Amino acid sequence: MSLPFCCIWWIERGIGSSALSKISAAYQAANQGISAIGATFVSDVIKSKRREEVQCKKTVVEVTIQDVEKITKLAMDEITPARDRDALLAIFSFHVMLRASEAAEIKWEGVTQKDGMIEVHVEKAKNDQLRLGRSSFFNYKPGSDADILICRWRIYSGGKCPYVFANLDGSGKLTKSSISALATKMLTAIGKSGATHHAFRRGGANHMRATGVPRAQGCLHPQENGIGVEEDDEDFE
Incomplete structure (x- = not known):
């Protein structure tokens, strides 16, 4: 299974952005990198997951x-x-x-x-x-x-x-x-x-x-x- 598909699979199972970054680095080291398109896709997925985590942690303060x-x-x-x-x-x-x-x-x-x-x-x-x-x-x-x-x-x-x-x-x-x-x-x-x-x-x-x-x-x-x-x-x- 390619790294991009693996990322989607891991996200569906609740893997966080930090773990995804480590898995991605290990995968690329073991496979001598991935294509430019694949690398961009994986980077975007990790960034999106990180933003989602920030929003979940963020406390919304209401102003009236x-x-x-x-x-x-x-x-x-x-x-x-x-x-x-x-x-x-x-x-x-x-x-x-x-x-x-x-x-x-x-x-x-x-x-x-x-x-x-x-x-x-x-x-x-x-x-x-x-x-x-x-x-x-x-x-x-x-x-x-x-x-x-x-x-x-x-x-x-x-x-x-x-x-x-x-x-x-x-x-x-x-x-x-x-x-x-x-x-x-x-x-x-x-x-x-x-x-x-x-x-x-x-x-x-x-x-x-x-x-x-x-x-x-x-x-x-x-x-x-x-x-x-x-x-x-x-x-x-």
Whole structure:
């Protein structure tokens, strides 16, 4: 039996990725290697099994609208530029269901407020084959905490950087990894240890479903399949 077929046979019998790697190495050593196609297949099978094991071990931490409100309250009480920016990141990530990579690309010119709504345009949305971007919006009241945070952060940043989520000195936009780290820090501060930035995105999608908001209302140019709560590779940084 060839190694690729052996791998499938072993997986069906519950063999883990670590054991598969050792068996594969021993098989190739004894048989002076295998074909390039076979080696690629075996490698993909082992990687797939490893991802499956990671998902099984991973504890899903749920984030709700109440958690976002806790983060917002911390910012309102402390009144510092860093807190304002980070709380705004939590609000946008939750209500617009942003990936960390998408949050990094949002510009001030893509954030508009009108008729009790705030619209956020994501220029570089994932899976956007037509390159239309993604425009999402949510309820927004003048004078609300979100309104105050936006105003305070916009005034502090002073137009030094065109991106909403920028370094405090305005030297440039935050990177995807920086945004992921900030999200984890914020969530840990309110007792949500182990949660990643994706928890905001997943929580926002669940909140939308629970409140009966139509998919079309939350996203004007959806280019994704489903509600958008799938895991992303970027959350395993």
